[in-house]
Amino acid sequence: MIFKDKTVVITGGSEGVGAACARLFADAGANLMLVARGKKKLDAIAEELRDKTRVEIFAMDVADTEACVNLFKKADFEFGRVDILVNNAGYHVRAPFESATTNELATMIDVNLRAPVVLTRLAIPHIREAGGGAIINVGSLAGRTMVPGSATYAASKAGLRSLTYSVAEELHGSKIKLGVVAPGPIDTGFIMDDIDSTTDLVFSQPMSSAEEVAQVILDLCGNGVREQCMHTSSRILTTLSYLWPWIGRQMRPMLEKKGARVKARIKAARKTHPE
Numbered sequence: 001m002i003f004k005d006k007t008v009v010i011t012g013g014s015e016g017v018g019a020a021c022a023r024l025f026a027d028a029g030a031n032l033m034l035v036a037r038g039k040k041k042l043d044a045i046a047e048e049l050r051d052k053t054r055v056e057i058f059a060m061d062v063a064d065t066e067a068c069v070n071l072f073k074k075a076d077f078e079f080g081r082v083d084i085l086v087n088n089a090g091y092h093v094r095a096p097f098e099s100a101t102t103n104e105l106a107t108m109i110d111v112n113l114r115a116p117v118v119l120t121r122l123a124i125p126h127i128r129e130a131g132g133g134a135i136i137n138v139g140s141l142a143g144r145t146m147v148p149g150s151a152t153y154a155a156s157k158a159g160l161r162s163l164t165y166s167v168a169e170e171l172h173g174s175k176i177k178l179g180v181v182a183p184g185p186i187d188t189g190f191i192m193d194d195i196d197s198t199t200d201l202v203f204s205q206p207m208s209s210a211e212e213v214a215q216v217i218l219d220l221c222g223n224g225v226r227e228q229c230m231h232t233s234s235r236i237l238t239t240l241s242y243l244w245p246w247i248g249r250q251m252r253p254m255l256e257k258k259g260a261r262v263k264a265r266i267k268a269a270r271k272t273h274p275e
Helices: 014-025 038-048 064-079 100-129 151-170 210-221 230-242 245-272
Strands: 005-010 030-034 055-059 084-087 133-138 175-183 227-230
Touching: 005 014, 005 064, 005 100, 014 030, 014 038, 014 084, 014 210, 030 038, 030 064, 038 055, 038 175, 064 100, 084 100, 100 133, 100 151, 100 175, 133 151, 133 210, 151 175, 151 227, 175 210, 227 230, 227 245, 230 245
Parallel strands: 005 030, 005 084, 030 055, 084 133, 133 175, 175 227
Antiparallel strands: none
16 A cells, blocks of 8 residues: 555654554554653654654543544544554553453443444545545454453453454445454553563563564555464464454463563563663
8 A cells, every 4th residue: 555645643643653653654654643641742743753743742541532522533634544444543441351440341342342343333434535544443352262361351452353344345346445464462551561460471472673663564454364463473373262252261371471471571671771
């Protein structure tokens, strides 16, 4: 897909995978509408990229439906078109289901699922008017299987995966591509800043960089792939444990031991070489 002069809306666009996406799309010549709650970080990434392309920012909470409507009004006013939406913003409270507050559980659903539903619905007419484009959702391996300690997060990502496939079927034959990337652990603050609360099981899977996930997102915009798991071994494992839960239960102790070793190495490295 040629990104030159296309307009890309990226939620969670101020850091991590969102910022990595912004840099790659900017290098490809796309215009950017970056969305996040914190204006200071948005200003910083916008300032970094304005020598390469046009960048506008919109500080908002994606769980605010009225703000979502206003986002597309702003994108239309500033650029006159929307070609690509990247639903990247996420929220995760890592705790047993009964330990999380009802507000925390609701917020995970609001940010990880309800917001992409609303934003996707709002984006489709704009993308159709632009002549076609893509909506890429940032899912998770957690959305492909059961994850104790992350039940609501996993449910939200499973819903996002289902949304991708279902809307894609409705839009079959159109020029609007829907895709979902399903990474495991990513080396960003989303996990690393909360490493002690992140289960050992998570670290049993291959770690990706924000840049690697961002490249998959760009590739999904134009290729024929509906879902890209990171990585092949994780795709196979999550498929097996979903279809046959007993396999997942039997393998979990081994995977947790492996993840504990990886986590320990990461924490030791961070102490030796603090950022």
